[in-house]
Structures are given as C-alpha cells and as structure tokens.
Amino acid sequence: MVARLVVLVLLMTAAAASPAFAQRKQAKEQVEFGIQVAQRGLWKEAIYRWERATQLDPTYAAAFNNLAVAYEHEGQLQKAREAYEKALALEPENSLVRQNYDLFKEINDRAAQKDGR
Amino acid sequence: MTARLRKTVASLSLALVAAVSACTSYTEIPIETPIQPKLDVSAFQRIFIAGFIAGANEDVDANMETVRLLRSQLRNKGIMRVIDADTLPLLEVAKQNAADGNGSEPAPDQQATQPPQDQDKPPVFNDEKDLEPYQHLFANVAYWKRIGEEYQQPLIVTGAILFAPQQRSGFVQREQETYDSFGRRMVVPVRTYMERKGFVLRPTFIFIDGRTGETLHSETFREEILYNANQQTPALSSYFELMDRLLPAFLNTLSAQKIKGTRTLLK
Numbered sequence: 001m002v003a004r005l006v007v008l009v010l011l012m013t014a015a016a017a018s019p020a021f022a023q024r025k026q027a028k029e030q031v032e033f034g035i036q037v038a039q040r041g042l043w044k045e046a047i048y049r050w051e052r053a054t055q056l057d058p059t060y061a062a063a064f065n066n067l068a069v070a071y072e073h074e075g076q077l078q079k080a081r082e083a084y085e086k087a088l089a090l091e092p093e094n095s096l097v098r099q100n101y102d103l104f105k106e107i108n109d110r111a112a113q114k115d116g117r
Numbered sequence: 118m119t120a121r122l123r124k125t126v127a128s129l130s131l132a133l134v135a136a137v138s139a140c141t142s143y144t145e146i147p148i149e150t151p152i153q154p155k156l157d158v159s160a161f162q163r164i165f166i167a168g169f170i171a172g173a174n175e176d177v178d179a180n181m182e183t184v185r186l187l188r189s190q191l192r193n194k195g196i197m198r199v200i201d202a203d204t205l206p207l208l209e210v211a212k213q214n215a216a217d218g219n220g221s222e223p224a225p226d227q228q229a230t231q232p233p234q235d236q237d238k239p240p241v242f243n244d245e246k247d248l249e250p251y252q253h254l255f256a257n258v259a260y261w262k263r264i265g266e267e268y269q270q271p272l273i274v275t276g277a278i279l280f281a282p283q284q285r286s287g288f289v290q291r292e293q294e295t296y297d298s299f300g301r302r303m304v305v306p307v308r309t310y311m312e313r314k315g316f317v318l319r320p321t322f323i324f325i326d327g328r329t330g331e332t333l334h335s336e337t338f339r340e341e342i343l344y345n346a347n348q349q350t351p352a353l354s355s356y357f358e359l360m361d362r363l364l365p366a367f368l369n370t371l372s373a374q375k376i377k378g379t380r381t382l383l384k
Contacts, residue, residue, distance in 0.1 A: 028384065035382050038146060062383035069380040075151040096143055096381045107150050107376055 027057035046070050061090035065097045077108050142384045149375040156334050156370055163271035164197040168204030170251045171278035172242035177352045179278040196372045200268055211251040248277045255323050258330035265327025273325040284314045315343035318359035338363040
C-alpha cells in the first residue's frame, strides 16, 4: 500500500514536471498578468499577454475567453467571435464563457445588422 | 521509462491540468465596446428632424413627441447642428401628392393605397397597413431636394411612427415566493394566465440627403410593453419608455457609440 502511494506521488511529481504542465503554468502567469493590466485599463498589453498564453497553451480556454473580452473592448468583433468560439470548443460546459459569448452576440448581431451582413 | 509509465505520467499531467482548470477563479471587469456608425455623415453639418407620419393615438402626438425627443438627444450629444424649425405637415403633403399623382412610381393598386382625403381630424394608425398609403412621400426625391435647399442641405430625418395600444392574453411565467416546511424561502417559476395590455411602438427612421433628396438609409424598430390589465399606465410614459430603449440604436446610426457591459475574465 505504502509502495503504491510512493509510486503515485512520484508519478504526480513527474507529471507536474512534464512539458504540458509547465506550459500551462507559464500560460497561467501570462493570463494573470493580463488580468492585472486589463484592470488598469491597459487592454493592448492584456491582448499581448493573452495571445502569448494561447500560444504557450492552445488548450487553455480561459486565455481564449479573456482574449475575446479584450478584442471586444477594442471593437475587433470578428476576432472576438473567433476567440469565444475557440474557448467554447475547448470548454463547452463553461457557463461563464457561454455567458460572455451570449452578451457579445447581442452586441455583435446589432453591429452586423447595421452593416447589412 | 517504459511506454506504460510514460502513458501514466501523461494522463496524470492531463489530470493535473484539468484539476487546475477546475479550480478556475474569475473576476468581473467592465468593458466598453465601440460600435461604428452606420452612416457617414461627415458631409453634413446640419440635421433637420423634419417630422413623421404618425396618427393621433391614445392622447400621444407621436410626431411631435418624437421630433422633440430626437432634437433634444442630438443636441445633448452634440451630433451636428440641429435645425430648430417647424415640423413639416407630412400628412397633408402626402395627401396632396397622392391627389396630384406626384408620388413615387404608382402602385398597380394605387386606388387602395391612397390616403383618405375626406378626413379633417388626424387619422388613427393601428397597424402597419394604415401607414402604407403615406409611404410614397419618402421616395419623392423632388420634394425632399426642395426641402433640403430651403434648409441649406442638411441631413433630413423623417419616417413613420406607429404607436398603438396592444392587448394580449395568455400564459406568462412569473416567479412566486414560497416557504418550505423548515421555513426556508424559495422562489419558484409558475405559469399563470394573464390579461395584459400595453403599447407597441414601431418607428421607421428614414435618413435623406438634403442635397439630392435621395434616401441614404432607413431603419425600422419595434418595441412593445405590456402591463397587467388592471394597471393604469399613461400612454405618454409608455411611449417614452419604449423610445428610451431604441434611442441608442437611433443615435448609433449617426455617431459611434460605446456599449457598456460587464464580462468575466477567467484565470
């Protein structure tokens, strides 16, 4: 039993040291820094950080969600849509992303209607 | 490292990633989404809210109220110089046009779509069909060009306003407060049959180039409000409440707007 536990701990340590985990950790740092700067109104810097996060870990839904929010704030609606859709494809059950996307669609549909699209 | 061990490490790392994701924390942030205006109005320095085809419904003069409201909103926002002139007698002009055959292309069933000639009092518009006989006026390029010349070639805003009472009955969902056997408060959705009445506002805004008399853009909105049948709400308050909802969209036709909202950032 103890031996199994030791093996499990060792395996978990190995997993934590794996490239996937390391990349997620780096991406998370970028995401958190992006949030800090966005809260100070530095949205361009936030976009840079969140784009970096999505490059580091293309499976990180939160990074795509935040990037979509930033694009929306900058009026880049097509890019925002793509980023939201990517976030939802990665985490279809995430209600917070879904809520953001629904709010975005309301605005985007209005703009699209105006453009005659 | 054996293949089996590598596989186990990989699955555990994915599990760790998933575990980290599961502990997602979030923060809300206010955003302002800029929406570009539909019309390029840089060629115009002045705007003339000329008036609207509207009937006399429920003690609300939808024409005058809309003209007043739009002019004041445009002035407050500083969107072009607003021409302060009398509104145009569009109903009379439309009737005269129809009588002279000066409308746009005559419709095959023009007899049926001519405005009523024998009424002294303003007509009552209850639905879109009642407005149809007057629509040809907006396509009368010569008329609008002449108006444009008179007011130094502004951007002209006109159109039709339908403001009519609305009555509807049916099942509606509402929330009801209940208490369970432990005295805990709960709110449950219940469906109840209700008689409701209110108003529908359906304005069509037409933007005309005062230099040419041509229509640049046209937009129709529809908003409705329904109250419990026992509730007495003045028609004028309902009118303003409905106009309030669509004013941002109207203003956004002429100028860029920022739509405020809140979004959730995830970690």
